[in-house]
Amino acid sequence: MGEHVIRLPDVGEGVAEAELVEWHVKVGDMVREDTVLAAVMTDKATVEIPSPVDGEILWLGAEIGDTVAIGSPIVRLKVAGEGNTGHGEASPEPQAAPEASGQEEKAASAPDKAAMPSVSERGGEPAATPTPGPTTARQGGVRGVSAPRREGEKPLASPAVRLRAKEAGVDLRQVPGSGPAGRIGHEDLDAFIARGAQATRGSGLVRSDKVEEIKVVGLRRKIAEKMQLAKTRIPHITYVEEVDVTALEELRAGLNKQKAGSDRPKLTLLPFLMRAMVRAIAEQPHLNALYDDDAGVIRQYGGVHIGIAAQTASGLVVPVVKHAEALDLWESGVELNRLAEAAKSGTATREELSGSTITITSLGAMGGVVTTPVINYPEVAIIGVNKMMVRPMWDGAQFVPRKMMNLSSSFDHRVIDGWDAAVFVQRIKGLLETPAMIFVGE
Structure with missing residues (x-):
């Protein structure tokens, strides 16, 4: 038998290190070739690391959340044959060893479970101790105590x-x-x-002093860093305006009914908003830009690359619809659906998750009445969509029911004046309230 050391492979051009976000195996597991061992993250793209050989896991070289350099050993396996450490290559050191020869002899003669080291194989954390049962017997002359009882169990007392x-x-x-x-x-x-017990008076309510430490790793850490950067460096101005989308919703329903049964996707509000933004950006191109505040340079783009903030099981990601100015309503819908599916399944590429010049954020039915969106640094504008509601609106003679929706949009006040922000949102409002204008001139 021999040992095979697996090193972190090159996971992307120009990538020197990656963050370990998930282990799929543990020490003692038997794995086969192509079994996924771990997942690492670089720049919001998650890459799975498969095993190149069959073998038994002997050692794991990092903890969840650790940053690992490309080429560093991450797994050691026991394999049939000589393995790949037989030509002068040093094997990674085990993370725990017995302290004395007597302990070594005990470890050798004890069953497998007793021979486990006192620290975890994934980075030296104390091994979990067995949870005591409902009662503990006398041990060493100390009387044990029972744990709180189950629901309906009668306590013994005088x-x-x-x-x-x-x-x-x-x-x-x-x-x-x-x-x-x-x-x-x-x-x-x-x-x-x-101990300061709270009176429960038979209600069954119990005070909890539990404190759980959750390490911020992977995508959540990326999100935290990006949000902190944006709020630290960008002075936000948020502008909120209500939009009457009654006519837009009638048009959307009619188009979806007309295309029912075809291979075209069902249109949501977002393709219409994207087309309205493209029209508004054509009149105010300085809002479709990135601000390099270190260099003191604004990079204004001709192509409109719209990021769509999407919530996934792992956290917030921003897939990007590239060159939205060249996509019609239906093409925008197709690309939105494709990117949304890739984001939810975790298969979106780095290219699909980068390169945006302006962003849309929407929580759908959970969108609330007003939000204060955080700009996707280093962009200068973000358009926030709030939930749609039927509200009574005065038409000059009476109150009538109208479908209303707020746009809550934020701008980088260093480069976008409040007036320009208001003109931009009002232009989008006008196009959405008279949706036929979206298509005039296309």
Whole structure:
């Protein structure tokens, strides 16, 4: 038998390191060739690392959230044959070793479970200790205590203890008992009250002091860094305007009905908004730009590359519809559907998740009345779509029901004046309220 060391492969052009975001195996697992061992992330693109050989996992070289350099060893396997460490290449050092020769002898003679090291194979964290059962017996002369009881289980206690508990408003089901069979004594009740126990008065409500530490890794860390960068460096101005989309919704329903049964996708609001943005950007091209504040340069783009902020199971990603100015309504819908599916399935490429010049953010039916969108740095504008609602609107003679929707849009106030932001949103509003104007001149 030999050992085979797997090193982090080159996962992308110009990438020197990657963040480990998921292990699919653990020490002791048997894997076959092409079994996925781990997933790493670079620039929002997740790459799976397969095993090139069959073997048994002996060692894992990083923890979730660690940044690993390309070429660094990440997995060591026991394989049939010589492996790839037989020609002078050093194997990674095990992460835990017995402290004394006597311990080594014990480890060699004990069963496999007893021979496990006292630190985890994934980075030295203390191994989990067995969870005690409902009661613990006398050990070393120390009397054990029982855990709080299950729903409906009657606690054992004397009438005097029950009376004291009733007067103190303490639910005895929540009091650990140190007596035989978990019997609750006066000292147990005193200790429970001294710990600051909250009176439950039979409601079954129990105070929780649980604190869970969750390491920020992978896509969530990328999102956090991007949001912090945007809010730290960009002075936002947010402009909110309501839009009457009654006519737009009638047009959308008619177009979808007309194309029912064809291979064209069902149109949502977003393709119409994209076409309206393209028309508005043609009149105010300085909003379709990136601001390099380090160089003091605004890069204004002719191509309109619209990022669509999309929520996935892993977190927020922004797939990009490239050259929206060259796509008609239906082509925009097709590309939106394709990118949304790629984002949700985690198969979107780095190219599909980068290169935007302006972004749309929408929470659909959860969009609320008003939001304050965070600009997708280093862009200078983001258009936020709020939820659509039927509201009574005054037409000059009476109140009539209209489908209304707010646009909450943010702009980089260093390069976009409030007036320009208002003109841009008002132009989009006019096109959406009179949707036929979207197609005039196309």
